[in-house]
Amino acid sequence: MKKFKEYNGLNLSQLNKDMLAQWNNEHLFEQSMNFREGAPSYVFFEGPPSANGMPGIHHVMARTIKDLFCRYKTMKGFHVKRKAGWDTHGLPVELGVEKALGITKEDIGKKISVDEYNAACRREVMKYTREWETLTNEMGYWVDTTDPYITYDNRYIETVWWLLKQLHNKGLLYKGYTIQPYSPAAGTGLSSHELNQPGCYRDVKDTTCIALFDITDPKPEMTGWGRPCFIAWTTTPWTLPSNTALCVGPTIDYSVVRTYNPYSGEKVTVTLATALIDSVFNPKAKEIALDQYQKGDKLVPYEAVASFKGTDLVGMHYEQLLPWVNPGEGAFRVIPGDYVSTEDGTGIVHIAGTFGADDLRVSRAAGVPPLHMIDKAGNIRPMVDFSGRFFRIEDLDPEFVAKMVNEPLYSQWAGRYVKNAYDPEATEETETLDVAICMDLKASGKVFKIEKHVHSYPHCWRTDKPVLYYPLDSWFIRSTAVRERLMELNDTIKWKPASTGSGRFGKWLENLQDWNLSRSRYWGTPLPIWRTDSGDEELAIESVETLYNEIDKAVAAGFMKSNPLRDKGFVPGDYSAENYAKIDLHRPYVDDIILVSPSGKPMKRETDLIDVWFDSGSMPYAQIHYPFENKEAFDRGDLFPADFIAEGVDQTRGWFFTLHTIGTMVFDSIAFKAVISNGLVLDKVGEKMSKRKGNAVNPFETIDKFGSDPLRWYMISCSSPWDNLKYDNDGVAEVSRKFFSTLQNTYNFFAMYANVDGFTGEEEAVALSERTELDRWIISLLNTLVRTVETSLDDYEPTKAARAISEFVLDNLSNWYVRLNRKRFWDRGLTCDKLAAYQTLYTCLLTVSKLMAPIAPFFADRLFRDLTEGQNVKSVHLADFPAYDASAVDKELEERMDIAQILTSLVLSLRKKANIKVRQPLSKMLVPAADEETIARIKAISDIVTTEVNIKHLEIVPPENEIFVKRVEPDFKKLGPKFGKQMKLAAATIKSLDRSRIAELERNGSIVLELDGNSVSVDIADVKIISEDMPGWLVANEGALTVALDIDITPELVREGISREIINRVQNIRKHRGYEITDHISLQFLPCPEIEDVVKDFGAYIGNQVLADAVTIADPENPNEVEILDIDDLKLGVVINPA
Helix, strand or coil, X not given: CCXXXXXXXXXXXXXXXXXHHHHHHHCHHHHHHHCCCCCCECCECCCCCCCCCCCCHHHHHHHHHHHHHHHHXXXXXXXXXXXXXXXXXXXXXXXXXXXXXXXXXXXXCCCECHHHHHHHHHHHHCCCHHHHHHHHHHCCCCCEEEEEEECCCHHHHHHHHHHHHHHHHCCCEEEEEEEEEEECCCCEECCHHHHCCCCCEEEEEEEEEEEEEEECCCCHHHCCCCEEEEEEEECCHHHHHHCCEEEECCCCEEXXXXXXXXXXXXXXXXXXXXXXXXXXXXXXXXXXCHHHCCCCCCCCCXXXXXXXXXHHHCCCEECCCCCCECCCCCCCEEEECCCCCCCCCCCEEEECCCCCHHHHHHHHHHCCCCCCEEECCCCEECCEXXXXXXXXXXXXXXXXXXXHECHHHHCCCCCCECCHHHCXXXXXXXXCHHHHHHHHHHHCCCEEEEEEEEXXXXXXXXXXXXXXXXXXXXXXXXXXXXXXXXXXXXXXXXEECHHHHHHHHHHHHHCCCCEECEECCCCCCECCEEECCCCCCXXXXXXXXXXXXXXHHHHHHCCCCXXXXXXXCCCCCXXXXXXXXXXXXXXCCHHHCCEECCCCCEEEECCCEECHHHHHHCHHHHCCCCCCCCHHHHHHCCCCCECEEEEEHHHCCCHHHHHHHHHHHHHCCCCECEEEEECCEECCCCCECCCCCCCCCCHHHHHHHHCHHHHHHHHHHHCCCCCCEECCHHHHHHHHHHHHHHHHHHHHHHHHHHHHHCCCCCCXXXXXXXXXXXXXXXXXXXXXXXXXXXXXXXXXXXXXXXXXXXXXXHHHHHHHHHHHCHHHHHCCCCCHHHHHHHHHHHHHHHHHHHHHCCCCXXXXXXXXXXXXXXXXXXXXXXXXXXXXCHXXXXXXXXXXXXXXXXXXXXXXXXXXXXXXXXXXXXEEEEEECCCHHHHHHHHHHHHHHHHHHCEEEEEEECCCCCCCEEEEEECHHHHHHHHHHHHHHHHHHHHCCCHHHHHHHHHHCEEEEEECCEEEEEEHHHEEEEEECECCEEEEEECCEEEEEECCCCHHHHHHHHHHHHHHHHHHHHHHHCCCCCCCEEEEECCCHHHHHHHHHHHHHHHHHHCEEEEEECCCCCHHHEEEEEECCEEEEEEEEEC
């Protein structure tokens, strides 16, 4: 005969290990994929992690979200392919290799060859593959790691090249010389979306200054009082040596102000925006006469003597501030700029065209040259080299130095790092270049004010060091050309939360800039563009076959000795991994390939790599080697777009953006239909986790301690995925204790009694109409739960689903249904009523196992297998998701039982308040009700309530009953915005409501008040109704329900209470002795006054509850057999023997 497994205790960690071993042995993941073959596709894209770093606890969160929806959709009948991937290119890998090898970027090609360096990168990137796969396996994340896509794979790169070719064909890929974010620490330019990763902009305190620029052609109003100067403010004094122009707003009003240099005490006449006079000067000094000033005075007087429009200043000239390098003709004059504002500074902007995009734009428009250097290789560069320091003399072209550089002046500053963060030898005490330049200007009387200023400054997302804005020759994707289409398609995507799609992502698209694709690195996907030296002819390569054929042409033209692809045995059209493994499309090999242009000129590859984010954004296509393979399935919609993706919020302007952009630009399609942008996993006090802080959580240790199910359940149920999670191990432990242990205990209860009665779960079903009201209620609630979970998961709201399941198990199934039905299971024999109870509980447990399976796959599968052993479906993960049965739903019954639960909760809270145990019977409870519908509902559940809370009688009374004294308190947070200035009057009116008006409020849910002649409505949710206790009674209310409890305990009630305490103690002794639930006993109490009336009145009741065939009072034959029952202050002796 079938027996359900019974368990002692619950070890979720061991359960995790046992089920995992069973899954691996059964190849269950593969089974789940195979048995849905041919079903409709549900497309999921896995965002590739980089295996050169260890996984963290936040990866458990992200992967739980992804796994649960893939499992859910599989159970819903979809075929869900889940291909794992590895992100193997980019800065994280290169920086890790450089650190490990003790080299810098400059050493590559000198101390180590590019080939050797890339080989080291290839090893480094897969360093922690085993750890990632172990975590994936142990946490139950089902994703195919046997055939992952790898971004360094030649087939992957080929698809990336094909995508770039499509952009090139559409005119969306171009080369330009512009000011771009550049990371000296990483040695490469950055794209705007990289610069906008979370945490990249940080508040820093820098030295700023207002510099004095001596005017060489002053207007008459500017003369007669010391030196005439323009003043300009900068937060980057290190750019002042590169100044070539000053920019004014054409429509801004400017004032000519006579004053003194606060450092030197010299007279100066300065020009600045009129609106900023009070911020540059101290207004307290305005009334001081100019001739009263003495050098060193804290208040420096000033006087405005003339005013001009910005257009009046355009064309004026000034002396070079720091004459280190000659920029050439046309510099050092005032030019107009539409971006100049009077929000801060002086209203005059210092222009260094080599370090600001706006600076370069306005200076070019005005014909002002930027200050350039020429290095030894003949390259035109700004004053700062790629390492972030002023060019050293020895690195510059000697002819340029002789002609354009004031070597005595410049040599004092050559080689200085513009930011201490770039200087490997800098300490906290090292003076910054900004300070040094400001002090030099101060000594020469060329600075008006020096101060510290806190401002937001961008930092490299990978090195954590500040970036520079730097002139770079880069390749760009013209994403601005499709901005409107990107925004239009974004509106069709289901974002969770929606605010990220419309806000963080949507606003980003609104302000989109062209995508800087170029990266000056070595390990990554090479840009597949070959150009002639003149740049007049270029060729974008779309495939290895195309490259193969173009090399043949170059061989024929004499530019290549042989075809290296042919030499290595590569066969075009053979898409096998073995064929592609013969070649390497990385540097330096592709750099050695010379192609021939249509006019017969040699073409070399553009040396740039591409942004690694383009790599990851290409994964929908490159993971299947599209269009070279899988084209039919892709074009049919089986593989694209994704129905669902999920990653951290930091991917909003990373992977999410690149997926969306490539999909739109190449296919005019969204790349994903729905996306969850999950929040951060912080420590329990809300701090970001890090090894440095010592608050990082090891995911392997956590899973080993708790098992992955409680960890997954905690992360999903604690807060919505897009909210930041304050992670706490105590929370995981509580989930184990409350939810999983309760569910396990419910199963154990079922299994124990089912095995006694021989219930198998395969008996003919008792019709729902023939079952008890409690059975019908829990089945109705179960189907409501199925609909809630299904609706929540379809809406990508897993937290709502998890919480609904928890509430059902804890509050309804265990704490209500099982508790109220225990006696049915205790009865002897498998009666029809008992069979109905078994079938109802069995259905609930089986359905819950399926509902929870996507979130807690291990526990759910064991529960399912324990319930269905011997049946056709071997695992919950091969089962269908429960179907909602509307015919089984009885909302009226659910509402009645909800009233019963609320009344029970209120009574239990009052018992706790009076310190009266539930086992102590009480005589009466009163429930006020006026309308017939509520009265009928309360009558229908009165027996359930009185039995559950151990009350003899429930009496329904009118709300006006004198027992109920209520008062109303306003909720100021809710009513304040509603009433505003009338809040005080409204509060007084609400507090003065009498009994009849309060009853009206409870009955109707709202009430109309008169305030200053105006009628206003107050909802019951806007106030708090408080019930007052009366002598001999305790009163409590929740919403519209109120309970009064009679707490007077008669002697008869005391005796009944003692009988119930006896039952409790004897049951514990039975359990301790290991009696079977069917074993009968005898009870022999030692004589005492307290026990005689108890046995007389309740002996039969006691015997029935504890299976005692005899309950007697007599002295014991063997005093050693006596057990002492300690009941509060009463101690009863009893002998318990098997019957």
